[in-house]
Amino acid sequence: MKTKPDWWNGFDVSFRPVLDIVPVKQNNAMARYLIKKLGLRPGKRFLDCPSGPGRISIPLAKKGIRVTGVDLIQSYLDDLQRKALKRKLKVETICCDMRKIDFNSEFDAAANIWTSLGYFEKESDNLLVLRRAWQALKPGGKFMVHLVNRDWIMANFAPQHWFQSKDVHVMVENKFDYATSLMNGKWSFVKDGKITSHSFPLRIYTYHELRGMFAKAGFSDIQGFGSIEDEPISRDKRMMFVIGTKQK
Numbered sequence: 001m002k003t004k005p006d007w008w009n010g011f012d013v014s015f016r017p018v019l020d021i022v023p024v025k026q027n028n029a030m031a032r033y034l035i036k037k038l039g040l041r042p043g044k045r046f047l048d049c050p051s052g053p054g055r056i057s058i059p060l061a062k063k064g065i066r067v068t069g070v071d072l073i074q075s076y077l078d079d080l081q082r083k084a085l086k087r088k089l090k091v092e093t094i095c096c097d098m099r100k101i102d103f104n105s106e107f108d109a110a111a112n113i114w115t116s117l118g119y120f121e122k123e124s125d126n127l128l129v130l131r132r133a134w135q136a137l138k139p140g141g142k143f144m145v146h147l148v149n150r151d152w153i154m155a156n157f158a159p160q161h162w163f164q165s166k167d168v169h170v171m172v173e174n175k176f177d178y179a180t181s182l183m184n185g186k187w188s189f190v191k192d193g194k195i196t197s198h199s200f201p202l203r204i205y206t207y208h209e210l211r212g213m214f215a216k217a218g219f220s221d222i223q224g225f226g227s228i229e230d231e232p233i234s235r236d237k238r239m240m241f242v243i244g245t246k247q248k
């Protein structure tokens, strides 16, 4: 199965309802965790890349943090701006491929949240996402990646599962390629009796691999957690939170 560098284009419309599936309470808890782990304070600059429609940008902006949201999909950023306007918040948005951002020592902290890494066919492109984040940070700044844990997937592999977000039923069929660590997923969205399907591979990582990538991108003091309660990463933890620092 071949993927295009911009495979999210086309998938974006079908996937949009899924971005609202996490309850606001959980988004707020995630925002509080970012504040704690990345040392954010009112007035500090935070790069949310990719931000989607602002699931995390909005609660952070509410805390007085100066947020820049970057995403490939302009309609997601338009949603983010609508939410910000409604709450009288100021959030900067930039429509850009996450491999192409070109910030230099501008942000106090940055994050790539909710399995937004591993989208590119070339491993060097996935690493580039981390390198660009490192470049964007001020010395001393911290970066968090929050993504699905390959070890959990191996222990709990489900070739097929269903879930629902509002009026959309989603079926995900997964095949795992051991040679490449690519999870080839077919996502089918059922709404009003109409089915739309999209297929793409997602590179999934172990904590050990991610640590190596963080180090290659220039980060030091690399830490990993299996939950927002700071539990250790293990095969029982579905998600991981990996944090690195750009040394002063």
Ligand SMILES: C[S@@+](CC[C@H](N)C(=O)[O-])C[C@H]1O[C@@H](n2cnc3c(N)ncnc32)[C@H](O)[C@@H]1O
Pocket (backbone or CB within 6 Å): 005, 006, 008, 012, 019, 049, 050, 051, 052, 053, 054, 055, 056, 070, 071, 072, 073, 076, 096, 097, 098, 099, 112, 113, 114, 115, 116, 119
């Ligand atoms: C799973 S969503 C997560 C969004 C957000 N971080 C959150 O937690 O809600 C992944 C996001 O990556 C964006 N995306 C996909 N490919 C991208 C690319 N090449 N550059 C920038 N953003 C991209 C999508 O548009 C989508 O908003």
